[in-house]
Amino acid sequence: MIPQKDLDQIQDLVLARNWPELRKKLAPLAADEVAPMLLQFGKAERVLLYRCLGRQQAADTFSFFDDDLQHQLLSELTDQETRDILTNLSPDDRTDLLEELPAPVTQRLLTFLSPEDRREALMLLGYPEDSVGRLMSPDFATVRAEMTVGEAMAEIRRQAPDSETLNMIYITDDDGHLLDDVPLRRFIATDEKVKVRDLMDGYYSSLSAFAPQEEAVQLMKQKDFFALPVTDSSGVLIGVVTADDVLDVALEEDTEDIYKGSGIAPMESSYMRAPLYQLYGRRISWLIILVFVNIFSGAGIAHFEELIESVVALVFFLPLLIDSGGNAGSQAATLVIRGMALGDVTAADYIRVAWREIRVAIVLGLSMALAVFLLAWWRSGIAVAQVVALSMIAIVAFGSFIGMSLPFVLRKWNMDPAAASAPLVTSIADITGVLMYLGIASTLLGEVG
Amino acid sequence: MIPQKDLDQIQDLVLARNWPELRKKLAPLAADEVAPMLLQFGKAERVLLYRCLGRQQAADTFSFFDDDLQHQLLSELTDQETRDILTNLSPDDRTDLLEELPAPVTQRLLTFLSPEDRREALMLLGYPEDSVGRLMSPDFATVRAEMTVGEAMAEIRRQAPDSETLNMIYITDDDGHLLDDVPLRRFIATDEKVKVRDLMDGYYSSLSAFAPQEEAVQLMKQKDFFALPVTDSSGVLIGVVTADDVLDVALEEDTEDIYKGSGIAPMESSYMRAPLYQLYGRRISWLIILVFVNIFSGAGIAHFEELIESVVALVFFLPLLIDSGGNAGSQAATLVIRGMALGDVTAADYIRVAWREIRVAIVLGLSMALAVFLLAWWRSGIAVAQVVALSMIAIVAFGSFIGMSLPFVLRKWNMDPAAASAPLVTSIADITGVLMYLGIASTLLGEVG
Numbered sequence: 001m002i003p004q005k006d007l008d009q010i011q012d013l014v015l016a017r018n019w020p021e022l023r024k025k026l027a028p029l030a031a032d033e034v035a036p037m038l039l040q041f042g043k044a045e046r047v048l049l050y051r052c053l054g055r056q057q058a059a060d061t062f063s064f065f066d067d068d069l070q071h072q073l074l075s076e077l078t079d080q081e082t083r084d085i086l087t088n089l090s091p092d093d094r095t096d097l098l099e100e101l102p103a104p105v106t107q108r109l110l111t112f113l114s115p116e117d118r119r120e121a122l123m124l125l126g127y128p129e130d131s132v133g134r135l136m137s138p139d140f141a142t143v144r145a146e147m148t149v150g151e152a153m154a155e156i157r158r159q160a161p162d163s164e165t166l167n168m169i170y171i172t173d174d175d176g177h178l179l180d181d182v183p184l185r186r187f188i189a190t191d192e193k194v195k196v197r198d199l200m201d202g203y204y205s206s207l208s209a210f211a212p213q214e215e216a217v218q219l220m221k222q223k224d225f226f227a228l229p230v231t232d233s234s235g236v237l238i239g240v241v242t243a244d245d246v247l248d249v250a251l252e253e254d255t256e257d258i259y260k261g262s263g264i265a266p267m268e269s270s271y272m273r274a275p276l277y278q279l280y281g282r283r284i285s286w287l288i289i290l291v292f293v294n295i296f297s298g299a300g301i302a303h304f305e306e307l308i309e310s311v312v313a314l315v316f317f318l319p320l321l322i323d324s325g326g327n328a329g330s331q332a333a334t335l336v337i338r339g340m341a342l343g344d345v346t347a348a349d350y351i352r353v354a355w356r357e358i359r360v361a362i363v364l365g366l367s368m369a370l371a372v373f374l375l376a377w378w379r380s381g382i383a384v385a386q387v388v389a390l391s392m393i394a395i396v397a398f399g400s401f402i403g404m405s406l407p408f409v410l411r412k413w414n415m416d417p418a419a420a421s422a423p424l425v426t427s428i429a430d431i432t433g434v435l436m437y438l439g440i441a442s443t444l445l446g447e448v449g
Numbered sequence: 450m451i452p453q454k455d456l457d458q459i460q461d462l463v464l465a466r467n468w469p470e471l472r473k474k475l476a477p478l479a480a481d482e483v484a485p486m487l488l489q490f491g492k493a494e495r496v497l498l499y500r501c502l503g504r505q506q507a508a509d510t511f512s513f514f515d516d517d518l519q520h521q522l523l524s525e526l527t528d529q530e531t532r533d534i535l536t537n538l539s540p541d542d543r544t545d546l547l548e549e550l551p552a553p554v555t556q557r558l559l560t561f562l563s564p565e566d567r568r569e570a571l572m573l574l575g576y577p578e579d580s581v582g583r584l585m586s587p588d589f590a591t592v593r594a595e596m597t598v599g600e601a602m603a604e605i606r607r608q609a610p611d612s613e614t615l616n617m618i619y620i621t622d623d624d625g626h627l628l629d630d631v632p633l634r635r636f637i638a639t640d641e642k643v644k645v646r647d648l649m650d651g652y653y654s655s656l657s658a659f660a661p662q663e664e665a666v667q668l669m670k671q672k673d674f675f676a677l678p679v680t681d682s683s684g685v686l687i688g689v690v691t692a693d694d695v696l697d698v699a700l701e702e703d704t705e706d707i708y709k710g711s712g713i714a715p716m717e718s719s720y721m722r723a724p725l726y727q728l729y730g731r732r733i734s735w736l737i738i739l740v741f742v743n744i745f746s747g748a749g750i751a752h753f754e755e756l757i758e759s760v761v762a763l764v765f766f767l768p769l770l771i772d773s774g775g776n777a778g779s780q781a782a783t784l785v786i787r788g789m790a791l792g793d794v795t796a797a798d799y800i801r802v803a804w805r806e807i808r809v810a811i812v813l814g815l816s817m818a819l820a821v822f823l824l825a826w827w828r829s830g831i832a833v834a835q836v837v838a839l840s841m842i843a844i845v846a847f848g849s850f851i852g853m854s855l856p857f858v859l860r861k862w863n864m865d866p867a868a869a870s871a872p873l874v875t876s877i878a879d880i881t882g883v884l885m886y887l888g889i890a891s892t893l894l895g896e897v898g
Contacts, residue, residue, distance in 0.1 A: 166615055167616065184615055217696075217700075221697060223693075226616075243691070243695075244669060244692045250699055254700070259787070264780050270791065270793040271793055272794060279805070279809045287776055287777060287813060287817055287845075288817060290773070291817055294769035294772050294773070295824070298767070302762075302764070308761065309761060312757065315754070315764070319771070319879055320744060322768070323743050323875070324743075327872040328732070331711045331712060334708065335728075338707050338720070342719065344721050349721065353720075360728045363729055367736075368736055375744070423776040430768055
């Protein structure tokens, strides 16, 4: 039993929301002290206290409870009130309180939750947003390496009603560490007396619960499995992610990337269901930012006002030239962003990508220069035509370089490369386009800028 | 036996590649006449002749052969030489020769092919490109409704080694028509003597082999199954598509849409592996097209040359205004295109989408007008500020309207809505932007356009 004085102190620390102190205070306590103490607190405090226990301590305390109390704790850990408390915590407090739960609790919690509740409640497991831990389900069958195939088949039959995915049977040691996966059909085709260990080939793919969901998409894309096993930080099998859930994630991620590609902030709801204020809110910020970026283009033009006044013909080619740089640039950005999303392009590829892109861009620029040169010659004479063609090459090459580099820069700054949207690349390319075009014109046509 | 005269005629028709005549000639023949006749021809002719048979006739002929000959025919139907012949046919000939194969042949062919060969060889089945029929695999377990659960379990065990997907057992009638799907776990939990028919609930989702692969993506997204059964035109179960294959399709489709969104033609290979000439080829066409679209913007500006010369300050706001229309427009296009790809927006929604978009666009335009009004007032006086603000509202509203309408128009013309790329929408919006801005300016500032 814990002395009343300590209990009062603990109570005060909970009220003061002083989690670091609370952790220190709780750390030395044994499970048989913690368990009865928890029962003396009200529901909300109990959950908060439980979340302050060390990982091993939390596991021991959980197993100290009988079935009914375990069930009660699980439901308290995941009910709406707890979710509200934990959702409304400050980021610091969340990190303190939402540490990874011990594997037995995670496994039980997953089974305990209905599929409808699961998505919302998985935030309680202590795995970061958009991590594999938020995606996993408990519907898998697992057997021990030391069983015979006959015992294993009996075990599989017992687990079958709860197992969505029976194609692959997961093999663990006595502590639940994942050792291998073996297709069900190999069990069916093998004599009952053979040891499960002899079916193992030691070759399997698994995901960490902390891994980003993107990794599940990429692994699933490579491996052609229906489900991938998920382990916690100590290698214990705690769930599976299934191909259909990964499909949902992939489609959502792609939608986000596609939206970002046009300067639209990610939305939860579909276009037709989204309220109008949301459609407005997700679009206005980039539109306003881009207005201000475009002021620089205007300023560039204003700087060359005299030149424009004396050779108004130049204005004819302005939209065409600056847009070309933006178009080539957003093509380059799109290729790099998608390559990054699919795992084909990594941060280390910058030099290789740049070298590919520069060569392609120069040939693109040459082709486009040729197309406008004839038009410009016919319309405004050879002098302007030279300026236009030369500008085109420079603008397309430089626009492509900007478009290709921006996703790398954003990633370096820990931002989403997909934020290198077509409008942003276009607006930046516009500024340099204006300066290059009118700069080249003022040099070649002998005007003062 | 078929008389030599007829044989010669048939031979001539094959050489003349006159498939319609050949069909007519073959139609009245019975399977026991066709089968020995086929053996008298060389491999290439045999395959072509077989593909000219009616569907029932082809099925009968196939079952007329013994196992070895069936095997031989299957390998001839799918070997490299045949693929080359069929790939190089004219589109008309392809339609004639690549009719849907009879279900038993399709099923056998799927099992016969190795997973590596499958993707390439599935074009031979007679299902259109990007159809579900090109995606299916034969790895499923099927039982008859009239079996007992005990018999069914024995059957499932027999099929297990070839069945990738054992979660769901498919129930067919004696002719192979799909009747229902039942989870394996329900078999395991049921007494052996119960009839399979009594496990059925008549509630299942299936795909036609002719359906576009997009439909598989959308159904899989809704249903959370690992695999969906595929039936041929007569409702016979011929394959399954699995969630991991659907994931690959979804990612490829999204990549294509994302590329199109920046005016890049679809590429097979990843960015890093694509040869440079391909990176060039997939990008240059839209870039050149857009150059010519942009000429209209230039022409619009040239039309107002005098106005620009007298109020050069107007040029300062030109990039900012026309880009804003393009940006708002490509946001709208992106939302509609993605909505269409995910099945949220259909062709029938045009009026609803337009009404939503117009209201949002006007508020977006007002916000942006406010932002530039102050800037323009400060820089160029109230008269120009009024012109700029008014133009902004008109340009953003109209740009959004264009962006939102273009995908609907393209779909109406049976083109891919995703071709309404950001650069295209931007370029079109630019033209109208130039005309609206300078038109409003020339009216309000009392200048002649």
